[in-house]
Amino acid sequence: MRLSTVFFHFLLAIVLISCGKSEKEKAADKIQLAETLYAKGDTSVALQQLDSVKMLYKGAIQSIVAADQFKKKIYADVLYRKQDEMDSLQLKLTDLKSKFVTEKTEFDRYTQYIHKSQEFKRRWNKSFLQIHLDERGDLYLSSNYYGEQWLEHTGIRVYDGDIQAKTEKVPLDNVLNHRSDFLKIKWEKVSYRDGADNGVIEFIAEHADRNLKAVFLGKRYYYIILEEYDKQAVKDALALSKALKFEAKLKKEIDSLQSRIG
Numbered sequence: 001m002r003l004s005t006v007f008f009h010f011l012l013a014i015v016l017i018s019c020g021k022s023e024k025e026k027a028a029d030k031i032q033l034a035e036t037l038y039a040k041g042d043t044s045v046a047l048q049q050l051d052s053v054k055m056l057y058k059g060a061i062q063s064i065v066a067a068d069q070f071k072k073k074i075y076a077d078v079l080y081r082k083q084d085e086m087d088s089l090q091l092k093l094t095d096l097k098s099k100f101v102t103e104k105t106e107f108d109r110y111t112q113y114i115h116k117s118q119e120f121k122r123r124w125n126k127s128f129l130q131i132h133l134d135e136r137g138d139l140y141l142s143s144n145y146y147g148e149q150w151l152e153h154t155g156i157r158v159y160d161g162d163i164q165a166k167t168e169k170v171p172l173d174n175v176l177n178h179r180s181d182f183l184k185i186k187w188e189k190v191s192y193r194d195g196a197d198n199g200v201i202e203f204i205a206e207h208a209d210r211n212l213k214a215v216f217l218g219k220r221y222y223y224i225i226l227e228e229y230d231k232q233a234v235k236d237a238l239a240l241s242k243a244l245k246f247e248a249k250l251k252k253e254i255d256s257l258q259s260r261i262g
Contacts, residue, residue: 027053027063031070038074047074072261079257086250089243096240100133110134113240115233127224129156129214131201131237132191137244139237141167141197145188145216150179153188153218158200158226160210165203168196188216205235 021029030053038046053060053067100113113133123130123144130142143156154177157166170177176191192200204212208231216222 023057023060024063027057027060027067030056031063031067034067034070043074043078047071050074075257075260079254079261082250082254082257086247086254089247089250093240093243093247096236096243099236100240108134110136110138113237115236117229118233127216127222128230129158129204129226129234130230131234133237133241135244137241137248139201139241140191140193141201141234142189142191143167143214143216145186145222147186147222148184149220150186151188151216151218151220151222152179153190153216153220153222155190155192155217156200156214157217158203158212158214160207160212163203163207163210165200166198167192167200168198170196201234201238204231205238208232208235 030049034046034049037043037049050067050071054064057063097113100115101119102111103114104111111134113135115131118128118130125146127145127147130144132140132142143153145151145153152172154169154171155167157164159165170190170192176193176196178189178191180187192198204226212226212231214224214226216224
């Protein structure tokens with residue numbers, strides 16, 4: 001009971017002291033708290049404290065102005081950090097993009113990034129897995145079969161020893177399952193868009209140092225060993241995809257920060 005009484009009087013003293021402060025003093029306390037939080041690296045909460053000054057203490061004009069100025073300083077600091085991130089990212093993008101050629105045909109809405117090891121002139125008569133990437137960072141995989149017999153494949157499984165990843169099934173009547181032939185040669189191309197690769201892209205990139213194999217799953221099975229340059233193409237494309245998406249995100253953040261400062 002004695003401890004409860006002491007605690008009650010302690011809380012009462014805090015309330016009385018708080019009630020006795022003017023709007024200007026309360027606003028100043030908010031700004032000081034924001035400064036402390038920002039110094040500790042808690043930027044978002046610091047900004048919330050500064051925003052509350054204008055909402056809670058409309059009569060403390062000088063404090064409102066001071067809070068706004070401090071907010072602009074915070075935004076400027078964050079902007080400089082984001083611009084540094086962008087500069088570093090541009091160096092990474094330059095290196096990654098050097099491994100690709102770009103193409104935009106009349107059928108493409110966005111510029112396509114084609115890995116130099118997977119250009120059509122080098123791979124048209126091969127069975128292989130192809131990685132596809134556009135300027136937005138959108139990524140998907142396709143399985144390309146070249147041979148004398150129809151496989152009618154609807155998916156692939158990539159594996160090595162006890163590890164594996166398998167795509168979703170793309171039915172034969174799906175527009176993403178394409179077949180053509182010329183004389184005795186058959187071509188089949190199945191595209192695994194919108195996540196239908198089911199993690200195969202990440203699997204190949206993560207295990208590019210393994211002796212990965214792929215089996216084309218259809219009315220016949222067809223096996224290939226993934227070439228080192230095809231595994232590297234997947235790895236490079238995944239890295240470029242992430243970098244392109246991060247670049248777009250950073251651009252939006254920088255634009256937003258510049259508008260807040262201006």
